[in-house]
Amino acid sequence: MTELPKTFDPAAIETRWYAHWEEKGLFRPERPDAQPYTIVNPPPNVTGSLHIGHALDNTLQDIMIRYERLRGKDALWVVGTDHAGIATQMVVERQMNAKGEKRTDYSRDEFIAKVWEWKQESGGTITGQLRRLGCSMDWSREQFTMDPHFSKAVVKVFVELHQRGLLYRDKRLVNWDPHFRSAISDLEVETKETQGGFWRFRYPLADGVRLADGADHIVVATTRPETMLADMAVAVHPDDPRYQSVIGKEILQPITGRRLRIVGDDYADPELGSGAVKITPGHDFNDFEVGKRAGIAAGQMLNMFDADAKVVQTADGLVPEAFLGLDRFEARTAVVEALKPDFLVPHVTKNKEGEEVVADFEPRVIQTPFGDRSGVVIEPWLTDQWYVDAAKLAVAPMQAVRDGRIEIVPKTWEKTFFNWMENIQPWCVSRQLWWGHRIPAWFGPAKDGNKLSSNISDTSQNKAFVAESVEDLIPQLNDYYGGECEPVELYSWKDWRSFTLSLLDEDFRKQHGHKIPLVRDPDVLDTWFSSALWPFGTLGWPNDNPPRHGEVAARSADGGGALMDATLPQDASPLHQPSAGPPPRAGEDLVSRHYPNDLLISGFDILFFWDARMAMQGMEFMGDVPWRKLYLHGLVRAADGQKMSKSKGNVVDPLGLIDKFGADALRFFLAAMESQGRDVKMDEKRVEGYRNFATKLWNAARFLQSNGVTASTSHEAPAAQLPVNRWIIAETVATVQAIDSALADLRFDAAANAIYHFVWDQFCDWYIELTKGGMDDETRAVAGWAFDQILVMLHPFMPFITEELWHLTGTRANELIVAQWPQALAAVDTDAQAEIDWLIRLVSAIRTARTELNVPPGAKLPVVVSDGSEETHRRLDRQGAALARLGRIASLTFGEAPTGGAAQIVVDEATFILPLEGVIDIAAEKARLAKALAAAQKERDALGGRLSNPSFVEKAKPEAVAKAREDHGEKSAEAERLQAALDRLG
Known part of the structure; x- marks a missing residue:
């Protein structure tokens, strides 16, 4: 047994123990016959670094995985990173920009190769930081969403969803980021308040129609005047008496001259402005729905912007040439100026002097969507994308929550879950990026009778084919075009037209055979689509054998499934570098053993973007829930309750806290503060307090060591006669029960507080104090056993200090990380518990009275006991020496209260009197x-x-x-x- 150093230094032990655990494969020891227990971590972005939210999320997961490992289960914590399409592409493009380069200076494959280079060099920052936090993940099976086996799963799911009619191509509005020239998800949109305006314009009624009041126009209001160029209707409330007579009539758009129909729709609010709303279905999500209700098909909706949000000609050709090519904000100014002379309704207010002030618009604070990565205003844009029929996929997960196969904790989140799932919209899964899983779809010329169309201006006019491989694609071509087709994949759209026109020539066809030109869909899949497969794709599905992380595997630039012509450039294929640690066990069927997962721990903010979609895909492809329990934790907020943000300057770096106080202290703080349904308020003083708690534990170990206490030789409690020893055994058992109960209910705060109070109060403050000077063999055995149980119970929360003390306090057969969890089976001596609890209450009351009455610390007081029962007398006989030492009692007598000033303390039936004459x-x-x-x-x-x-x-x-x-x-x-x-x- 090594003598413990005088001071506890977290930095000296954390790196050493983590490397030891990982090198020996102790994060997932071989337990083929044990009950499996599985958690998959929410994969952080490969571009990411550890923030305080990651620290909370992963600490809670690690507590559960270490706890279940100690309970003897085959505990698998799947770890990996997400390829993070937009985020990663942005990082690499910024590096290129710093060198004076652009993405478009390279071919797609060359750019993808550069992304892989970046990933190999810089993409593992957060995994190293998770190690610093102490996360005991199975690094031998570290996953990446662009790994070949995972890419295969992604492609298979896409194709099968398409075959089942659950994935389709459609024209709808999306959140369009003009900077990235891509659709983005709602999660990537950040709404901010901006200073904007509310403009009002007169739209003339057509054909001499007038309102009931004789007006020849309708006033409409908008915060985005530029979208007038694509107006397709004006909506009024069907019950608004001002406009009932003109519903179904037409109105003229002042700039384009386009005739717009006046439609009745509940979306128009009679109390807001004039009660009339211009409808631009191609550029507003609400207007899109109004347009559909008015009978305007998505394919007919007008689009006035290109991918850069610059004005283009609409399909009807009515946008004046002066507006073409303008940026959207330049177009706003131009539209207002064009309408100002005849159609603008000025905004009139009065100043302090009562004078009228005329302005073009009414100033307003506008809720404006921004791309969280690009920082530019997001534009609702009508475009062709791939969609998943989320409404159909949502049915099974909702039923699983209702019948208890999925338990959501806290249960209060169920209402939110059902509300969103019952109103779910089609899920846009395509992104206009280069980095990601390339969509396994190809466009070929549509048939026009017996002829092939050469229209390539819109992919919606072409025939889309979806397949996993060339072998699967050819039968589709043969079936559609007839005969034995030979697919020729053209590398870009540039070669399409000339090649297709050549095919229309009969002599060319006779010479070259039945060749079909195909262009691969250039888009990639939404990152959330691939990560939705995480609970089963990481286990090896659809392969028969799970992937081995140490194998060298080539990666295709498009994520797998490419149909490549021999004359075209080949995809870049960087090698996969394995992490340290032993390889996984060969031939192990992880899918059947570890699916469904037992638990998912996630922030509530990704309940819909990730959690719900995992439930959809898992139940669709695995026929079972992805996890049996879903725990949703809150946010970590600043000390004043505000949300953390870089702009506010209140972001807390968890690595800085680890440097200052140690990983154990930060972990314990996060667990102790994690109360179901509440956010965590950051409090550095509390973290420091848990660093002091670790020091208290260290000093307790030093005291025990100095008194000859060593590691216990038995998992079961030693035999004990002394009440104080029987009491600490009972308290140990009660703490085990409390932690087991709390973690079963995922009450991390209750579990942390149970072990904290047992260690600090019962063991360190009372048991050690009560046994000072009386360390006989029985007490040494009980103290060693109880301290061992403390180390095991505390290990999930504070893994580093507990492992260090486990080895410094005795010779051990195994590391603590794979020790045995305490069993709450020891007989509880209620008499001993009652007696020591009575002694603690009495000593505490005496100490409190002394402090409150300013009794000098060195003064020893006599105590007179009045009205004491026989049981109290017997207890005083047994515990008198401890009472005298801990309460600084000079003498103990029985009888009536003495005359003069005295403090009186009542404990149970007895009154304890402390005479104070001459003392104070x-x-x-x-x-x-x-x-x-x-x-x-x-x-x-x-x-x-x-x-x-x-x-x-x-x-x-x-x-x-x-x-x-x-x-x-x-x-x-x-x-x-x-x-x-x-x-x-x-």
């Missing part, structure tokens, strides 16, 4: 207490008055109200303590 100035002490009591009561009442004032509670900042309530509670408790102390003096 009783009159002065009463005066001091009375003065302090009056001050505390005054502050308490003042705070109570503020809190009872509705104006303060409703109008003050929430943090100010919370602070007032906290202060009121503190002053109330202080007043109660002072009153009790005053009462003791009589």
Whole structure:
């Protein structure tokens, strides 16, 4: 047994122990016959670095995986990273820009090769940081969503969804990012308040039609005047009496001259503005739905922007040439200026002097969508994309939640889950990027009778073929075109037209055979599509054998499934570099053994973007739920409750906290503060407090070591006769039960607080104090056993210090990480528990009284016991020596209270009297207490008055109200303590 150093240094042990665990394969020891337990981590972006949200999420997962590993299960924690399409492409493009290069300077394959180079050199930052946090993941099977086996799974799912009619191509509005020239998901859109305007314009009624009041126009209002160029209707409420007579009539758009139909729709609010709304279905999500209800098909909706959000000609050719090529914000100014002379309705207000002030628009704060990566305003844009029929896929997961096959914790999130799933929209899964899983679809010329179309201006006019491989593609071509087709994949659209026109020539066809030109869909899949397969794709599906991370595997630039003509450039194929650690066990059927997963821990903010979609894909392709329990934790907020953000400067770096206080302290803080349904407030003082807790544990180990206490030789509790030893055994058992119960319910705060209070209060503060000077063989055996149980119970929360102490306190057969979890089977001696609990209450009360009454610390007081029962007398006989030492008692007698000033303490039926004459100035002490009591009561009442004032509670900042309530509670408790102390003096 090595002597413990005097001070606990987290940095000295963390790296050493983590490397040892990983090198020996202890994160997933071989347990073929054990009950499996599986968690998959939400894969962080390969571009990412550890933030405090990651620290919370992964700490909670690690607590559960270490706990179940200690309970003897085959605990598998799947780890990996997400290829993060937009984020990664942006990082690499920025590096290229810094060198004066652009993505378009390279071919697609050359650019993808550069992304792989970046990934090999810089893409593993966060995995190293997860190690620093202590995450015991199975690194031997580290996954990446662009790994060949995972790409195969992604392609298979896409193709089969298409075959089942659950994936299709459609023209709909998407969130369009003009910077990336790509559709993005709702999660990648950040809404911000911006200063904008509300413009009002007169739209003339057509054909001499007038309103009931005689007006020859309708006033419409908009915050985006530029979209007028693609207006297709004006909506009014069907019950609005002002407009009922003109519903179905036509109105003229002032700039384009386009005739627009006036439609009745509930979307128009009669109380808002004029009650009339211009409808631009190709550039507004609400207008899109109104347009559909009005009978305008998506294919007929007008588009006035290109991919860069610059004005282009609409299909009807009515946009004046002066607007073509303008940026959207330049077009806004141009449209207003063009309408200003005749059609703009000015905004009129009055200044302080009562004078009229005329402006072009009414200033307004606008909720504006921005791309969270690009920082540019997002444009609703009508385009052809691939969609998943999410409404049909959502049925099975909803039923699984209803019948309990999926348990959502906290249960309060079920309502939100059902509300979103029941109203789910088609899921756009295509992205206009180069980095990602390339969509396994090809476009060929559509047939026009017996002829082939040469129209390539719109992919919606071409025939789309979806297949996993060339072998699967050819039968589709033969079936559609007839005969034995020979597919020729053209590398880009540039060669399409000439090649297709050549095929229309009969002599060319006779000479070259039945060749079909194909162009691969250039888009890639939404990152959430691939990560939705995480619970089963990471286990090896659809392969028979799971992937081995150490194998060298070539990767295709498009993520697999490419149909490549021999004359075309080949995809880049960087080699896969394995991580350290032993390889996985060959031939192990991970899918059947570890699917469904047992638990998913996730932030509530990705419930729909990831969690729900995993449930959809898992139930569709595996026929079962992806996980049996879903735990949704809150956000980690700044100390004042605000959301953390770089702009506010209140972001906390978890690595900085680890450097300062150690990983164990940060982990324990996050667990102790994780209360179901609440966000975690960051409090560095609390982290420091848990660093002190670790030091307390270290010092307890040093005390035990100095008193000859060594590692226990038995998993079961030793035999004990002394009440204090029987008491600590019972308290140990109770703590095991409390932790087991808390973790079964995923109450991380309750589990952390149970072990914290047992270690700090029962073991360190009382058991060690009660056994000082009385360390016999029985006590050494019990102390060694109890401390071993502490190390095991605390290990999931504080893995590093517990593993270090496990080895420094004795010779061990195995590392703590694979030790045996305590069993709460020891007989509980309730008599011993009651006696020691009584002693603790008595000593605590004496210490409190001494402190409150300013008794000098060195003064030993006599104690007179009045009205004590026989049981109290027997307890005092057995515990008198401990009471005298811990309470600084000079003598203990039984009888009536002495005359003069004294403090009285009641414990159960007995009164313990501490005479204070000659020890303190009783009159002065009463005066001091009375003065302090009056001050505390005054502050308490003042705070109570503020809190009872509705104006303060409703109008003050929430943090100010919370602070007032906290202060009121503190002053109330202080007043109660002072009153009790005053009462003791009589």
